[in-house]
Amino acid sequence: MTTKPLLEISQLQMHFFTDKGVVRAVDGIDLTVNEGEVVGLVGESGCGKSVTSLSIMGLVPSPPGKIVGGSIKFAGRELTTMSKKELRKIRGNEISMIFQEPMTSLNPVFTIGNQMVEAIRLHTDMSKKEAQERARDMLNKVGIARADILTAYPHELSGGMRQRVMIAMAMSLGPRLLIADEPTTALDVTIQAQILDLMRTLNQESQTAILLITHDLGVVAEMCDRVVVMYAGQVVEETDNRSLFRNSHHPYTQGLLKSIPKLSKQRSKRLYSIKGNVPNPRNMPQGCRFAPRCDFAMDICHQKMPDLVEVAPGHQTRCWLHVKGEGEVDLGSSRSTTQCS
């Protein structure tokens, strides 16, 4: 696998300007996806992971959404300042996206063929026939062999089938990056496994990098090379798959891991859950955003926001416990990042 960065997000701030105040949905996140890599973006609902993915595509409705700072670079090109027309050439072509809700993500009044051919012909100069051929090939690849699939309407397909169609559509132009926003959340467990398998195969065969957005750590363990954990609009930990499960540093990540049910444990024991709620995005805590819910919170945690520090090569965390001279543990040198909150 190459380690050439394909997608580089740095200090991205996507804010929503509403009547009730500014919502800092994404507040200074850094995220890199290398070519051919599968990166997981993990966090609770409302932590900003979907907004991050929509920002990459330029699909955040504006107003109210606005990128107020930072940059998104794709293959060396800056996406945030790109014209709409140029961005449309990349969308669906070099970066494509699949969504959480397969039931409603396809247009109900057009056939599958129409919707796939439309995307293919938009970005290539294939004839209608060639595009249909390509669509059929892709659908075969994702395991739909129905002869009449191109003339079928979305309501004639099951949720799993529709998600396959979405994947086929997203992969039909051989994108370099696939953004998958909770692609299996709405599906049955058995179908989930099939869809994940499918995505992994496509990743290996065509070297498409995947940014997998999920709240399911099981999916992360299964799929990802690297993981970025988000909390309240910020990255709180970033590491490779292995050390996430064995050696996570941030209390939030640890909390997430502890709250996975385990078959080996006694059933009488209550499942762990992180106390409290996600902070109101209009009224974020002054210090560390996780401090009010953290079991290890110290005084400084409530007063000052910690920076993201490197605790091991390729492993970063945003926690005072891991900053030199503040916490008990001191594993790496502090990396300074500008805070714009």
Added chain:
Amino acid sequence: MIAYTIRRLLMLIPVLIGMSIITFSIIHALPGDPARAVLGERASAEQIAEVRESMGLDKPIYVQYFNYIGKLLQGDLGRSYITGREIAPELFTYLMATFELAIAAMLIAVFFGVNLGILSAWRQNSWVDYSAMMIALIGVSMPVFWLGLMEQWLFAQELGWLPSSSRLDARTMFEPITGLYVIDSIITGNWAVLGDAIRHLILPAVALGTIPMAIIARMTRSSMLEVMRSDYIRTARAKGLSEFWVIYKHTLKNAFIPVLTVVGLQTGILLGGAVLTETIFSWPGIGRYLYDAITSRDYQIIQSGILVVATIFVLINLIVDLLYAMIDPRIKYGRE
């Protein structure tokens, strides 16, 4: 689909029987005597009795009704009490005039209404949206007769751009085929008449189309706004489609069902209710025909005219229902 269409057509029968009974009873409950209307105030009692007998008005009301229905079933709409002419060919001519006007009005209403609605949904809460909806509000609140008179004053009298009344210039000689002059002149290749017919159509069509235009604009806006929030529109954008395709292909087709309903209802209303416009612009349409019949108590024309208009109304609704299925594949008819 075919079975469904046939079933719907069969359902027309009870609707029409009901309609005929209602119009028949209401008309006969009205004060006033058609025989007297024909003969005038000074007619003697014997003369009136004679005319009543010849019109069949001396018979019991249910006999009159069955006589009427019996003739109707043979395709005979009866004769006018006043002029004695056969109603069917006359009614057809007037109906076609109204058709032409209503179709022109609806074309204007749909074209401007839909685009205005799209524009304001696309730029929701901007000045574009506010101005478009202001136009719609004005359109919906403006009385047709006032708009018609203003049009005549400005475009016919002051500017002299367009004729203010009737269907063709008095000097234009023309033998209609279908009765839709625009179509007829195209069929016969008579371009001078085509131009003349269109020039005469514009002002009344705009007057008649303004209210439906405004209603369609408001309906399109709200329907588009709802569809624009859906996931598949996000998918369409994620494919890299331009705004134009996202709006006119992916959003509009989904948003069109409620708009179509309004279009159908409004067309029906225009066909029967264009009296004001037809009067102002001296348009020889069905609305005026019926209005004249009512003022002169010409029972036969009223009954037959209303029945024909009701039939058309029901047929338009059937067409709208069938169009639903063409737009949205999830709507299927014929399966119980």
